[in-house]
Amino acid sequence: MAVGARSGHDGPEERPGEPAESPAAVTDESAAGTPGTAGTVDDDSVEGAEGGSSEGSGTGQKKQRSFWKELPLLIGIALLLALLIKTFLVQAFSIPSDSMQNTLQRGDRVLVDKLTPWFGSEPDRGEVVVFHDPGGWLEGEPTPTPNAVQNFLSFIGLMPSAEEKDLIKRTIAVAGDTVECKKGGPVKVNGKALDEPYIFPGDTPCDDQPFGPFKVPKDRIWVMGDHRQNSRDSRYHMEDKNGGFVPVDKVVGRAVVVAWPLNRWATLPVPDTFDQPGINSAAAAATTAAPLAMGAIGALPIVLWRRRRLTSGRTAG
Template sequence: MAAGGSDGEATDGSGPKTPEDADEPGTDGQSEKQKKQRSFWKELPVLIGVALVLALVIKSFVVQAFYIPSESMENTLLVGDRVLVNKIVYHTRDIKRGDVVVFSGLDSWDPEVDVAEPSNPVSKVFHAIGSTFGVVPGEKDYIKRVIGVPGDRVKCCDAQGRITVNGVPLDEKSYLYTDPETRERNKPSDIPFDVTVGKGQLWVMGDHRELSYDSRNHRGDPGGGTIPTNRVIGRAFVLVWPLNRMDTLPIPKTFDQPALNKATAAALPAALGLAGAVPLTLIRRRLRT
C-alpha cells in the first residue's frame, strides 16, 4: 500500500491548499513593499544629512555658489544671478588681472547691500544653508574684477579717458556696463587715481563703474583702497543661474597684453644683479679678512 494519500501522491501532511493559501505570495510581496517604503523614510534623514555634510565640505574646500546681491558687476552679472566660485585655483596659480573674484570685506569694507540678519536660531540655520547653496547673499562678501596685482601702477586716466596699468591702456569695452535702452557705456572712471599696488594686495573694480563701490572709494582706508590677497575666497568662473544666461567668466583679452608686465620685466635684470652682487660682496670681505 502506498504511503500518504489515497491516490498514491506523496503529501506533507499539511492537507489540501485553500484559496486563502493561494493569496499568500501576493500578501508577502505587498508586505515586502511596505517594508521597503518604511526603510526609505527611515533612511531619508540620514541621506539628507550626508548630502549637507558633503555640500559643506565641497563649499569649504572646492567650489561654492554665490548669489549676486547688487548691480555693481552689470552687465556681466545681474542682481539675482548665481555664480560658482573655484576655491582651489589660487593654490595652483597666482591671481591674474581680469579675474572676477569673490572676497571677504569683513572688518574692512562696508557692505554694498544691507542684508538683514536672521532673528532666531531656526532662521539662522536656514540662512546658513541658503548661503551655502548660493540662494541668499553673504553678509560681507564682495565680487569685483581684478585690475591691478602686486607691483602694478594703476592710473586713471590717460588722454583718451582710459585706465592704464603700468602705462598700458586697457580696452574695457567688452565688459563695462552698457545701458540697455540708451546703449551708453560707462566711463572707465569718473574718479581720478594713481595707485601702486603693494605686496599681497589687489586693486579691484566693478564692471558697472557708476554704481560700484570699489577700490576707488576706499583710498582713505589703511590699504589705500586695495584688498588683501588672503581675503580672496576664490575665482568666479561660471554663471549657472538663470539657465538662459548660463556662461563662463573668462579673462578679457585686454589683460593678455604682454606690455602689462613690462614693469616686472624691467625690474628683473636689476633684481638678478642685486642677487648676484650680495654673495660676491660677502666673498670679497671674507678674502680681505
C-alpha cells in the same frame, strides 16, 4: 525571525514516479513575484502574510531595509557633502547691487571657486572675484535679517551668509603691477592700455574718479566694478588703511559661472585684453611663478624616490 534554507529532510516526501521538485525552480518562482513572496519587506512583516510561518521561503535572501529607514542616512550624507563642497570647493553668492552691470545683474546667483586658493593660487588680472570687506567699504550698508530657512540654506552653501559682508569686483591689477587711469583715457596696466568691452554701455573707464599711477603692493590686488559710474571700488577707498587695495587673504574665490536665473546662465572667462603681450611686469611674473616653483620643489623628493625604486628594481632583475 531568521529566514533560512531548510534541510532536505524537512521537505515534502518524494513519491515513486514523481520527479523531485527542483530548488532552482523554487528560487526562480520566488524571484518572479509569486503571491506571498514580495521583493521588499519590512523586518516586522517577515512572518508570512498567510498564517505567520516563513518556512516555505527557502531562498536565504537578506531582507532589504525600508526606504524610509534609509532616508535619514541619505539626507545626512547629502548635507555633509554640501557642507564640504561649500567649505572647500564651490559656494553660491547673490549679487546685491548694480556695480557689475552688464556682466552681472542684481539678483544673479554666481558660483564661486574656492578650491584653487587652497593650492596657493592668487587672483589674476581680469578675474571676477568675491572678497570680504577689507575695511569699511560697506560701512553703513544695512545687514538683512535672515529667516530660519535662509540660515539653513546658507549653512549648506546654497545661499550666501547674511552676516558676511562680501563684495564682488573685477581684478584689474595684481602685486607688482603699475596701474593708472587719467581722465578721458583708458585704464593702463604696466603701460598697456586696456580695451574693456565689459564696461557698462555709456560709462567711461574712470572719468568719475581718475587715479594713479600706483604700484600694487605684495599680496594685494586692485579691483574695479564693470559699471564704473556706479561702483565704489578701489578708486574710492584710496584713503583707507589698505590704500584701496584688497588683501589677497580677503579673497573668497573666483566667480566662474552665473548659475541663476537659468536664462542668464553663462561662464565668466578672463577677457582677451588681459592677455596682450607685454602686460606682465617682472615682479608680477615672479609672483605668479612662486606657487609653481614651490610645487616643483615639493614634488622633487617624490620623483627622486620613484627613480631610485625603478633603478633598484632593474638591478634586482
